[in-house]
Amino acid sequence: MAPRTTSKPAPAAATRAKAAPAKGTVAGSATSGNDVTPGRATSTASPVPVLKTYKLFIGGKFPRSESGRTYPVRGASGQFLANAAQASRKDARDAVVAARKAFGPWSAATAYNRGQVVYRIAEMLQGRCAEFVELLVAGEGAKPKAAAATVDAAIDRLVHYAGWTDKIAAVFGSSNPVAGPFFSFSTPEPTGVVAAFAPQQDSLLGLVSVIAPIVCSGNTAVVVASQAFPLPAVTLSEVLATSDVPGGVVNILTGDAAEMGTHLAAHADVNALDLTGVDGDLRTALARDAAGTVKRVYVPKQQPDFTRTPGTARLRAFLETKTVWHPTGAVSLAGGSSY
């Protein structure tokens, strides 16, 4: 393989083109290999490429921000890549409504079904890995090889969590040997709607590592993507939309985490926050806002290294334990009273 530079992203795609035909650069330009600025066709022989409009992902649909705002996304070398939607408070609220609506059916779906859906995301991501490599190379300035490894790791992460869905109850639940004539069992259940702030730096693997543990147990998610590198998140939305993930289970917003965060952290229909992608004063402020409705708050102790095999802390952070009691045997006929 010839040496590549980050300013020539297109050939990197070609290296992985056996699995999936390369779509070219981030904005879908011709794969001439000469593009310095993605999205601008330089060869008159190629047709003018159709560029993608990067929008939000709410309730399974791809709306623009209701505010009409966008912001420019620039690549590692400062080149213009695309305009991303700058989501507003209203968009965040719409996403919460969609997530709440999706929570009932998604949490009630069988674990087997959820596992298949999460696995399907991995399949779809595999099929489009070249496109994600392009995005990481163009956006984060990753070396193509490293970008490919990152996409592979993101696929593996989804496979990992796909296999968790039908193990959670067995691993974290219990039958309780209570000292009385009762059958008592404790079972984990999803917390509800989780507002997650994806890592700012690790725009694909970090994003997938945040989303997967939330949704595999039956929660639904409103995810604020990396502000600087939002394009993998929007493209992941397309993967999700074609993976049998019911609309509203994952909602992805692009824009300013500080602007949306305040509203999400205080929103009474959000049950939990994942503050991985915000730090410093904003992280503290959001954790404080969360107390207004006693939200569960997940805060990583240190900067997560998403290349490592995950433990269960992220999974457990968004689970409740429900304990159910029922009298057993003939003793129940004596009544349910301590009087």
Next chain:
Amino acid sequence: MPVWEYAPAPESAAIGRIKSRYQMFVGGRFVDGRGGDVPTINPATEEELATVSWASTDDVDDAVRAARAAYDTVWSKMSGLDRGKYLFRIARGIAERARELAVVETMDNGKPIKESRDADVPTAAAHFFYHAGWADKLAHAGFGPHPKSLGVAGQVIPWNFPLLMAAWKIAPALAAGNTVVIKPAESTPLSILVLAEIMADAGLPDGVVNIVTGAGDIGSYLVNHPGVDKVAFTGSTAVGKKIQTALAGTGKKVTLELGGKAANIVFDDAPVDQAVEGIVNGVYFNQGHVCCAGTRLLVQESVADEVIGKLQDRIATLRLGDPMDKNTDIGAINSAQQLSKITELSAVGDEEGAQRWTSPCPVPDKGFFFPPTVFTNVSQSMRIAREEIFGPVLSVLTFRTPDEAVAKANNTPYGLSAGIWTEKGSRILGMAAAMRAGVVWANTFNRFDPTAAFGGYKESGFGREGGRSGLAAYLDTDDETGSDEGTAA
């Protein structure tokens, strides 16, 4: 109804061996606090029971220092088996002094002696016994092969189950290898100070458990103390929110067990007589001073009249009065302040148009008592259907379909518990799954066991007490396989 006559059967107050004055327990010694002497009263008589030396903030500093020293030098280095042996000793000690503890609890709290004797004290001993066995088995708890303790736990407990809440807090903390500074409620400090004697007699190393007495300011100082690594609070949702707010960004692990407004749902196929017993137990146990009390009765419309009629007949037989009498069903409200809160919220029920029924039982002239009360014609928007009254007051609502029952039951910011009464198995399981609540009792109510996790959804708090999941509250549950681990705070 036949008339049942009961002769008084009072437990002897002398069994409580209540002293005239109690000191704090810090660093393994009973010491005077610098917050002055404050009386604690018997709510059934309004008479002073004892004076208690209260802590100042300096005393909290001393207690945290003692807990840290004990953690660093003794407790964190001790084998789990040996930690467990101390907990087993404490469990035995509670059992041996059970009758005394029951009297102390009843006189300081106002709850009926039969409840402190049969529920509070034995369950407290059971919590120590259960957690003792975990101390050397933490690697099997599901939080990685080498789960670590957190350090010093700062704990604040309420007045409704003083000894039992102390056990719920102290036992898992110690089993997991932490040391403790705990503050009992200002109105019920005595039983935990008797527990301190038991712990001292058990030879528990100095400073492993420290007890500071005082009011909310001392509790606030404790949970915000920089020397505290973990905070556990049981109490009102309002205070819980303040604690969560104050601790945001500090990295302290927090668990909160807060208020509730549980629905107790009675279907038309329920065994009515059993359901009536369960409703009574659900809301009048411990004078209704129970965070998981079944205070919203949701009864299917077709059987509402029958259930309410039988319920009122049954409630009318409940004996209210001297908590020390072994026949007493309903004891004293814990404080004048709580009594006025119950009185005020009940008056709001009248104003909002609910129909009040009060048990005709005689009410003592002295002491803080509130007769069992049932409100019918209650709608969801009324404050008596939304707010935690924390007293012997039941609000009755009706429903027609299971879906409506689910919607009404979950229509609350709380999510601590729920009750279901039906003879249909599939409906029990379906309803149990549909409840957004941490504990669901089906054809029973108010059951507690150290092996069964207890704790809330939504604004009823987070974290569990009891069972394997309860241990997570006192362990650093990072997995060692990666650094992508944090605290579910």
